[in-house]
Amino acid sequence: MAIDPNFDVNREQVGEENGLDVWGPVDPPKKLGIRGTHVAVDYDICVGDGACLEDCPVDVFSWVDTPDHPASEKKVEPTREDQCIDCMLCVDICPVDAIDVDASRE
């Protein structure tokens, strides 16, 4: 299942973490929701592949540890989403379609 591109309508913003919006539902450690808004990563889909982090031309992503999450024990956080140039490389490269980028979402 891919990230919902309409998550900002279909989900509730439940807080912030490291300066990023958190979109619920969240029930750690098993259910972590979506992080980010312009560059959004669904932590419940992310398998920690890391191709996005390695290939992003402007270094948007950082690793975060997510122990005991069923999909993977680390995730890519869109820490510097404000730097994104909308190249869509991360969206195309993600093996599980966990990332959505939309410049109209801020």
Ligand code: SF4
């Ligand atoms: S769309 Fe491009 S610039 Fe933006 S986070 Fe993804 S890889 Fe980086």
